[in-house]
Amino acid sequence: MLKIENLHARVEGKDILKGLSLTVKPGEVHAIMGPNGAGKSTLGNVLSGREGYEVTAGSVSFEGVDLLALEPEERAAAGLFLAFQYPVEIPGVNNTYFLRAALNAQRKARGEKELDSMQFLKLVREKLKIMQISDELLHRAVNEGFSGGEKKRNEIFQMAVLEPKLAILDETDSGLDIDALKQVAEGVNALRSPERSFLVVTHYQRLLDYIVPDYVHVLAGGRIVESGDKSLALKLEEHGYAWIAERHPEFAGQALVGERA
Amino acid sequence: MSEAARTPFVESLREAAAAAALPGRGIGWLDAARCENLDAFLAAGLPDTRNEAWKYTALRALAQRPFALGDAQAASRPVEAAALALAGIDGPALVFVNGAFRADLSRLDDLPAGLSLEPLSQVLAGEPEPLRFALARLYRDGGEAFARLNAALAGDGAVLRVAAGAKIAQPVRLLIVGAPAEGELAWHARHVVELGEGAELELIEQHLATGEQRHLGTQVSDFVLREGAQLRHVLLQRAAAGATLVRRSGYRLEARAQATLHALELGGALVRHDLAAELAGDGARFVTRGVFMPTGRQHIDTQLAIRHQALGTASESIWRGVADQRGRGVFRGAIVVAPGADGSDASLSNKNLLLSGQAEIDTKPELEIYADEVKAAHGATVGQLDERALFYLRSRGLPQTQARALLTAAFCRAVFDDLPDAALREHLDTLLIGQLPS
Structure with a gap:
């Protein structure tokens, strides 16, 4: 589904990703862990096509298509979804209106029939049940005045409606208390399916207690330095990111040393 | 007369004025005011950008263009009724095409009790005296060139009066339509609106075009709100893309009167609107909400001047500008809280958006306070998406x-x-x- 090969990317003239490779198959959940500054958020931004992220080498293919050649909206229509670490507040744009416009834009781009307001409402009602989201949020402007937990739940709700093939969760756990974290994880788990893959980017192991990954990768210095199953996350939790530095002396002296997971 | 004033623009209007047969001719005070305003216009011509009020709106190109006075065929220009319709709104309407009153397009039958709505030309032929105060005014400031021109040459417009205590349920519409003609012509409209004590009215003013033309339109409107009167004024400006439209709307609010203006400025090539409000009575309140959206090569200039003159008066102004392509927006919001207007509350906000690298918006909030215990806030920004x-x-x-x-x-x-x-x-x-x- 997703094949990243030797990806190099820079932001504001600074090399952040330095040879990242990763393959995700349909239905798999991959966790990407790593210390602050390792390039975790950069990966999500590069994959979703944010401006200002320059790919200097490597390739990304998504369902056989060169993902990097597509505009952000084309990537969305192709089935990619990024749940933002910091969802943006958009005053004046109604949440439901926005979501219907987004879904219909994607459907149009894929040559599918657009949904009328009745069909859309029916879809939304189904998804609301999964997300346990209050429909009051739907009538408000996108993310405006939402609490941290509401914003993250709204991201997952959007994902439920847009039904992507690959969802990237960018530090979705950040800023959430344990109850909100559980709710978000339940929403994600409800969307797991053999056709849908997830890339769960997180700093902490905690989220992975609730969204259990098939694979865990450690990102450090702009590339994946360790891969394993979910036990790798527990090992990191136990030893901290300093353990990575010990196993990879090339990182000695860099910021990740001494940082605890 | 200064040589600078002898431009093709001024000369064409001089000839037009000499040939004009305006309604109301023979009314002594009106003839005198028309004559004096015309002389002042001819002597000074158009203001240049050294005049503070015209700093961001250059009239050099306009000064080189001659215009014919009025449209001899205005009464027969085809206008489709559908073009004038406004969904969900059905009520009295007064329609002017290229400056001339069109009875065939207007709706003046079955007016609600307390509402009087007539074309100015008719009032001048009947009982003009009550309009003397409004129409005999002399414009002494060189920046008021278009008001002078309007005072000298306007032959028609709307005269709208609401009797004391009358609350008019249906909105009244004023439609100013520009229609293509053989050449480029100038039209001038003069409106007088008066709401008696405690009267209520919603007025929808629309500027429309039935086709492409490059006419010049000037318009002067006076709104007088007696004690406790309430006016809701909605302005939808969609003049032809080539049109020049210069308007001056003056509001005078007596005690506890309230006026609310919602303005949407979309059309025209060179557009100017001077909005002047005088909060003359205690507790008067003036609210404006506006959006201007110049695109292409449009130039849209809004000049808002609010004067708080009495105790506990309030004004609240929120304007947004969006300029795209080579569009240019100008906004000036000047608020004066005069001595004695203690306890007044004035706020003004103008936020602007530039959608292209070539677009420009100049905004200038001004606040002068000469009274005590005044609450005032103003701010302006220009940014991108x-x-x-x-x-x-x-x-x-x-x-x-x-x-x-x-x-x-x-x-x-x-x-x-x-x-x-x-x-x-x-x-x-x-x-x-x-x-x-x-």
Whole structure:
């Protein structure tokens, strides 16, 4: 589904990703862990096509298509979804209106029939049940005045409606208390399916207690330095990111040393 | 006369004035005022950018263009009724085409009790005396060249009066239509609106075009609100893309009177609107909400001047500007709280959005306070669309153009949120979305 090969990317003239490779198959959940500054958020931004992220080498293919050649909206229509670490507040744009416009834009781009307001409402009602989201949020402007937990739940709700093939969760756990974290994880788990893959980017192991990954990768210095199953996350939790530095002396002296997971 | 004033513009209007047969001729005070204003206009011509009020709006190109006075065929220019319709709104309407009153297009039958609505030409032929105060005015400031021209040459317009205590339920519409003619002509409209004590009125003023033309239109409107009167004024300006439109709207509010203006400025090539409000009575309140959206090579200039003159008066102004392509927006918001207007409350906000590198908006808030215990706030910004919001929308699948239009419409829409009439609000929304590239 997703094949990243030797990806190099820079932001504001600074090399952040330095040879990242990763393959995700349909239905798999991959966790990407790593210390602050390792390039975790950069990966999500590069994959979703944010401006200002320059790919200097490597390739990304998504369902056989060169993902990097597509505009952000084309990537969305192709089935990619990024749940933002910091969802943006958009005053004046109604949440439901926005979501219907987004879904219909994607459907149009894929040559599918657009949904009328009745069909859309029916879809939304189904998804609301999964997300346990209050429909009051739907009538408000996108993310405006939402609490941290509401914003993250709204991201997952959007994902439920847009039904992507690959969802990237960018530090979705950040800023959430344990109850909100559980709710978000339940929403994600409800969307797991053999056709849908997830890339769960997180700093902490905690989220992975609730969204259990098939694979865990450690990102450090702009590339994946360790891969394993979910036990790798527990090992990191136990030893901290300093353990990575010990196993990879090339990182000695860099910021990740001494940082605890 | 200065040589500078002898431009093709001024000369064409001099000839037109000599040939004009205006309604109301022979009314001594009116002839005198027309004559004096004309002389002042001919002597000074158009102001240049050294005049502070015209600093950002250059009239050099206009000064080189001659205009014919009026349209001899205005009475027979075809106008489709559908072009004048406003969904969900059906009521009295006064229609002017190229400056001339059109009885065939107007709706003046079955006027509600307490409402009087007549073309100025008719009033001048009947009982002109009550209009003397408004029409005999002399414009002494060189910056008021168009008001002088209007005073000298206006032959028609709307005279609207609401009797004391009358609450007019249906909105009244004033339609100013520009129609293509053989050449480029000048029309002048003069409106007088008076609301008696405790009267209530909603007035929808629309500027429309039936086809492309490059006419010059001048318009002067006076609104007088007696004690406790309430006016809701909605202004939808969609003049022809080549038109020049210069307007001056003056509001005088007596004690506890309230006026609310919602303005949407979309059309015209060179557009200017001077809005002057005088809060003359205690507790008077003046609210303005406006959006101007110059695109292409349009130039849209709004000059808001509010004068608090009495105790506990309030004004609240929220304006948004959106300039695209080579569009240019100008906004000046000047508030004066005069001595004695203690306890007044004045706020003004003008936020602007530039959608292209060649667009320009000049905004200038001014605040002068000479009274005590005054609450005043004002601010102006010019910025671009929020890149984070744009990316957020695109990442969900909205194409760039659609995402930009959605954000721009949202930026403007907030201004019209408090319009109580849902049909009208929807109409404004449709118009402003229509102004955006799709």
